[in-house]
Amino acid sequence: MFTIDQYIKAESLEQAYSLNQKKTATILGGCGWLKMGNRSIRTAIDLSGLGLDKIEETETEFKLGCMVTLRQIETNDGINNYFGDSVRECLRHIVGVQFRNCVTIGGSIWGRFGFSDPLTLFLALDADVKLYHAGIVKLSDFVKMPYDRDILTHVILPKKKQKTYYITHRATETDFPVIACAVSKLPEDFTDNGFRVAVGARPQRASIVLDADGILNDGITEESAKKFADYVADSLNFSSNIRGSADFRHHLTRVLVRRALLAMNQEG
Ligand SMILES: Cc1cc2nc3c(=O)[nH]c(=O)nc-3n(C[C@H](O)[C@H](O)[C@H](O)COP(=O)(O)OP(=O)(O)OC[C@H]3O[C@@H](n4cnc5c(N)ncnc54)[C@H](O)[C@@H]3O)c2cc1C
Known part of the structure; x- marks a missing residue:
């Protein structure tokens, strides 16, 4: 279990980014992965007050805020209508419904875990990520980038009739x-x-x-x-x-x- 000295609920992405430049700071997603470790966190930055828990559908894409949970994605009608069973199939094996109700797509993609189901599928869908500082980056490039102090704000699934x-x-x-x-x-x-x-x-x-x-x-x-x-x-x-x-x-x-x-x- 990790420990936190100072918890800050960010009021803007700018504030979150600025706080996160210190090596002792950590962005909190759903904490499913973080809680498995024993990190000693000086400043924990909570993004949950920034409206990043929405799935937006436009003519050209699905834009997933980083605080969107895996369960929100799995049960989103627009996504399931567009991509058929693939997204649901990719998420439904991950631990259990309660777990998927907590863990976020931001933490899942930022982690770039080797075992990651959504990372694997989203690469095949030609997805992009939006980083606060670096802007929009192809997921296929992001997956090779080293961890830095940026913040992943969105995952973008393009509608390419895949x-x-x-x-x-x-x-x-x-x-x-x-x-x-x-x-x-x-x-x-x-x-x-x-x-x-x-x-x-x-x-x-x-x-x-x-x-x-x-x-x-x-x-x-x-x-x-x-x-x-x-x-x-x-x-x-x-x-x-x-x-x-x-x-x-x-x-x-x-x-x-x-x-x-x-x-x-x-x-x-
Ligand atoms: C027991 C267990 C089994 C699992 N099984 C599977 C599986 O079978 N398949 C699978 O695909 N996944 C699996 N996962 C991973 C899980 O689905 C999530 O991907 C994982 O918990 C990370 O999401 P989170 O929201 O909990 O992130 P957190 O634990 O909160 O954060 C993870 C990391 O990402 C950073 N971070 C979080 N959000 C952001 C952001 N927006 N910007 C920048 N950095 C950020 C955090 O600082 C931290 O370093 C498993 C996890 C656990 C604990």
Whole structure:
């Protein structure tokens, strides 16, 4: 359990950012992860009074404030109508409803946890993050950035008519994933053929693989799905931990990416 010397409920993002420049300060999300550690926090900065707990839908995007809980996202009709089952599927295994009612999307994406389900899916959806100081950054860039003293204010899910499918393997329900795969097909205005796969819990942070060789150029069939899944697995590095070996994760990636592509294709 962490300890806090001074608790401040921020009155503006400017104040929160300025307070957070001290190394001894910590931004509070839902505290689900923080409470697992034993940090000694000099100044705890609470963002809950800044109206950042809203999901805004426009013509072009869903804008999730950093204090939006995982459960708010999981049960949001607009998001579920637009992205089908993928977002709900990505969140529903995380611990339990009470937990998802507390933990935030800001803490989840800021943490850039290797095991993160939303980080994996949102990479495949070509999401952006909005940082108070650095502005809008592609999630695919943010995931490689070192931790700094900025504040993540929003996660932006663009409406690009993505088709998507999310699948994980877990040793037991509600445990961290052994491997997490998100496949998506973005529309044609991309430089590639629009297919992308994000694989997380390798156990390293999720990475994206594009169809650089055009394996799926003629569409998804049993054969092309298998070939692309093998290509994805061979393009990534995997490691071993208590949840599974590197070889097992490589094998699971081949199986799950193939299944996800076929399922996404079937859903139309
Ligand atoms: C037991 C357990 C099991 C879990 N299982 C899974 C799982 O299976 N899949 C999965 O994807 N996730 C899992 N998680 C992670 C969980 O879903 C959340 O991602 C995690 O708790 C962080 O969210 P939070 O709101 O609790 O953040 P906090 O614990 O409050 O904060 C986490 C970190 O982010 C910083 N931070 C928070 N918000 C911001 C912000 N807006 N700007 C800058 N920095 C910020 C904090 O200072 C802290 O360093 C699990 C967590 C626990 C504790």
